Amino acid sequence: MVAAVTGAILAVEPVANTIQPYNVVPLDKVPLSQTVAALKENFTEVLDLEITSENFVKVSVFTNEGESQTIYVNPLTAERLGEAASQSAFFSFITNVHRSLFLKSIGRAFIGVASLLLCFIAVTGVFLLAQRQGGFKNWFVKVKESNFGQRYHIIFGRWFLLPLIIVGATGVFLSAEKFSLLPNTSVEHKLASISSEILKEEQNGKDVLFQNITLDQVRKITFPFSEDPDDFYLLELRKNELIVHQYTGKVLSEVTYPFVQLASRWSTKWHTGQGNVLWSIILFLASLSLLFFIISGFNMSIKKRKKASQFVQKWTKDEAEYIVLVGSETGSTLIFANAFAAALSQRDLSVFVCNINEYSTFRKAIHLIVFTATYGDGDAPTNARKFETLIHAIKPNQNLKFSVVGFGSLLYPNYCHFAVKVDAMLHTHECFFPLLPLVKINNQSEVAFQDWVKKWNEITGLGLKVTLPFKEKKHAEEFNFEVIERTFLNIDNTFLLQLKPEKALEFQSGDLLAIVPPNSDTARHYSIAEIKGELLLSIRAHEKGLCSEYLATLKTGDTILASIEKNKSFHLPENTYSVFCIANGTGIAPFLGMFSKNQQQSFHLLWGGRGKDSFNLYKKSLGRNVLLINEMAKSDSALKTYQLAFSQNRKKTYVQDILLKEQVEVAKKFKDGCVFMICGSMAMQQSVLDTLETITITQLQQPLSDFESNGQLLMDCY
Numbered sequence: 251m252v253a254a255v256t257g258a259i260l261a262v263e264p265v266a267n268t269i270q271p272y273n274v275v276p277l278d279k280v281p282l283s284q285t286v287a288a289l290k291e292n293f294t295e296v297l298d299l300e301i302t303s304e305n306f307v308k309v310s311v312f313t314n315e316g317e318s319q320t321i322y323v324n325p326l327t328a329e330r331l332g333e334a335a336s337q338s339a340f341f342s343f344i345t346n347v348h349r350s351l352f353l354k355s356i357g358r359a360f361i362g363v364a365s366l367l368l369c370f371i372a373v374t375g376v377f378l379l380a381q382r383q384g385g386f387k388n389w390f391v392k393v394k395e396s397n398f399g400q401r402y403h404i405i406f407g408r409w410f411l412l413p414l415i416i417v418g419a420t421g422v423f424l425s426a427e428k429f430s431l432l433p434n435t436s437v438e439h440k441l442a443s444i445s446s447e448i449l450k451e452e453q454n455g456k457d458v459l460f461q462n463i464t465l466d467q468v469r470k471i472t473f474p475f476s477e478d479p480d481d482f483y484l485l486e487l488r489k490n491e492l493i494v495h496q497y498t499g500k501v502l503s504e505v506t507y508p509f510v511q512l513a514s515r516w517s518t519k520w521h522t523g524q525g526n527v528l529w530s531i532i533l534f535l536a537s538l539s540l541l542f543f544i545i546s547g548f549n550m551s552i553k554k555r556k557k558a559s560q561f562v563q564k565w566t567k568d569e570a571e572y573i574v575l576v577g578s579e580t581g582s583t584l585i586f587a588n589a590f591a592a593a594l595s596q597r598d599l600s601v602f603v604c605n606i607n608e609y610s611t612f613r614k615a616i617h618l619i620v621f622t623a624t625y626g627d628g629d630a631p632t633n634a635r636k637f638e639t640l641i642h643a644i645k646p647n648q649n650l651k652f653s654v655v656g657f658g659s660l661l662y663p664n665y666c667h668f669a670v671k672v673d674a675m676l677h678t679h680e681c682f683f684p685l686l687p688l689v690k691i692n693n694q695s696e697v698a699f700q701d702w703v704k705k706w707n708e709i710t711g712l713g714l715k716v717t718l719p720f721k722e723k724k725h726a727e728e729f730n731f732e733v734i735e736r737t738f739l740n741i742d743n744t745f746l747l748q749l750k751p752e753k754a755l756e757f758q759s760g761d762l763l764a765i766v767p768p769n770s771d772t773a774r775h776y777s778i779a780e781i782k783g784e785l786l787l788s789i790r791a792h793e794k795g796l797c798s799e800y801l802a803t804l805k806t807g808d809t810i811l812a813s814i815e816k817n818k819s820f821h822l823p824e825n826t827y828s829v830f831c832i833a834n835g836t837g838i839a840p841f842l843g844m845f846s847k848n849q850q851q852s853f854h855l856l857w858g859g860r861g862k863d864s865f866n867l868y869k870k871s872l873g874r875n876v877l878l879i880n881e882m883a884k885s886d887s888a889l890k891t892y893q894l895a896f897s898q899n900r901k902k903t904y905v906q907d908i909l910l911k912e913q914v915e916v917a918k919k920f921k922d923g924c925v926f927m928i929c930g931s932m933a934m935q936q937s938v939l940d941t942l943e944t945i946t947i948t949q950l951q952q953p954l955s956d957f958e959s960n961g962q963l964l965m966d967c968y
């Protein structure tokens with residue numbers, strides 16, 4: 251971190267230097283002879299001339315007044331441009347910290363090792379990133395991760411990993427050089443004997459040579475110490491070094507720089523950005539990104555460790571009857587697996603949790619439960635890659651019942667693909683018998699997971715209570731809400747509850763109201779319709795529903811205590827002109843609020859319920875200028891329309907049937923950028939998603955995930 255911060259500061263120095271006004275002529279246009287002649291004319295004595303990395307001409311001279319000066323000059327006229335100051339105290343301090351942390355050799359060694367590790371992490375990072383993105387060809391495709399740390403690890407990584415590899419490698423080189431770990435690179439000249447006799451025709455030899463060297467080839471020139479022919483010019487050029495007779499221009503010795511010295515010069519340039527503003531800016535950004543990588547990487551790795559360390563194994567693999575196999579890359583699937591195992595363990599049922607790659611024989615096992623995520627492009631997570639080989643190689647001691655739960659994300663075209671593969675392999679295996687069909691869980695949905703637990707409980711009769719640790723959210727502040735109206739139960743045991751907050755609160759349709767009923771410590775969540783600053787909830791009274799029963803007894807004027815939870819991912823998108831709402835049952839609630847707004851957006855609602863009477867409850871709240879329409883095509887001409895699907899009519903119809911029937915229109919809406927919002931039961935969501943996927947693939951030859959990652963598919967199901 252210290253090196254990253256100081257590196258970012260030091261990257262500013264070359265920029266500050268380069269913008270000084272000393273670069274007055276292109277150096278490749280200036281012959282050395284001209285500069286040397288001009289210098290000799292303007293100054294009593296010239297000691298040396300140096301071309302800085304910013305292409306400034308810096309000279310050490312004695313002026314006619316006998317004053318010693320180090321200054322920048324115009325190479326054509328030797329006119330003084332400014333004084334050459336040495337590095338500022340501030341940058342010199344920062345450089346020191348950057349190089350050695352003020353710890354001299356120990357610090358230097360430490361920084362050298364850190365550079366080596368940086369190189370290693372950055373190179374492996376390139377491959378990991380390519381793997382995550384589904385190959386190098388997808389290096390720049392849209393990033394789907396929503397977790398902040400992971401998302402920006404990828405976004406910054408694809409821009410800055412390469413510069414960081416260069417920074418790391420050059421840093422290692424420079425450290426190795428300081429510790430003399432590289433071959434000796436000092437240049438040794440073997441001087442031919444210098445004749446003090448100068449022939450007439452040789453008088454101007456030096457000028458001829460200097461005319462052929464332009465300043466861009468020069469790094470440094472040391473002038474002869476005196477007029478004695480024994481003293482010579484030392485020319486340090488880009489690739490070689492010359493010793494030149496000061497009168498005849500004869501090259502008395504020439505040495506080509508060894509590769510290591512050239513490499514060292516390049517390393518300094520690439521590492522510091524000297525003389526190159528663009529590269530300095532890249533180095534600056536790369537240093538800042540490194541800081542981000544360190545902090546977010548550290549944070550993620552701590553989180554992963556925390557996730558991993560929640561379940562303490564009490565039984566060995568050969569003692570346990572329940573085997574939980576986990577395929578997880580970033581650890582969230584492990585949370586579900588551990589919580590499930592903890593619930594079994596609490597009931598004193600012997601359970602063993604392990605990575606899928608640790609699959610083996612399990613002597614007493616009866617149940618195999620596989621929880622697995624999917625990675626890359628529908629591939630196995632790292633700790634599950636060996637499954638295919640193992641399942642064929644290891645024969646179980648006895649028959650086992652199995653259930654597979656796939657964790658994935660609908661943002662990816664191959665949704666839960668690896669879980670599907672595992673499920674298929676177990677199905678075809680002679681020793682495994684399915685207990686439950688495969689269940690896919692989108693975006694680590696707790697609701698979908700608990701739904702699976704319920705099914706698992708029904709079939710095993712175990713009645714497990716699985717508590718997920720990470721869902722213990724901080725309780726939001728509670729406020730009083732006054733009951734304005736409660737409707738009677740309709741034919742579906744459903745009612746509307748209109749509430750008014752006692753003080754002005756900020757919320758909108760799609761947010762959730764969390765209510766903790768009396769005699770309970772768990773909050774229930776209801777989707778809110780916001781209508782003129784008030785809340786409208788649609789509630790189904792369940793027979794043993796503690797909260798819904800409590801709410802069903804409320805009277806006008808009563809107050810309840812509840813808190814509002816923001817649900818940003820289900821807010822009405824502002825930048826779209828057309829919204830298609832799909833709901834069943836009480837899932838209509840947020841849409842009632844959205845329809846009541848006076849926007850210029852076009853709305854179409856497709857609602858599924860038991861029958862016409864079920865819908866009457868909502869009709870009034872939907873608003874007056876909302877038209878019932880039977881074909882989606884017509885919905886384009888009116889701003890607010892709705893369409894109904896009844897499951898208890900003679901001809902049973904579900905929302906997905908209507909979608910399929912009108913698939914051409916639905917596809918057109920997707921293509922035109924319409925946003926689809928789904929609210930209601932998980933079962934409805936699953937069927938609707940399957941149908942929409944079929945439609946986008948057949949009509950538009952695009953997976954649904956393309957539209958989800960575009961923000962055209964929003965869901966809030968329970």
Ligand SMILES: Cc1cc2nc3c(=O)[nH]c(=O)nc-3n(C[C@H](O)[C@H](O)[C@H](O)COP(=O)(O)O)c2cc1C
Binds near residue numbers: 381631664
């Ligand atoms: C790089 C990457 C690739 C993914 N690829 C897929 C995929 O192809 N299919 C899918 O359903 N989910 C995919 N996912 C989503 C994960 O499977 C999902 O977020 C899962 O809950 C992560 O579980 P874990 O934390 O246990 O690894 C991918 C996630 C990432 C980060």
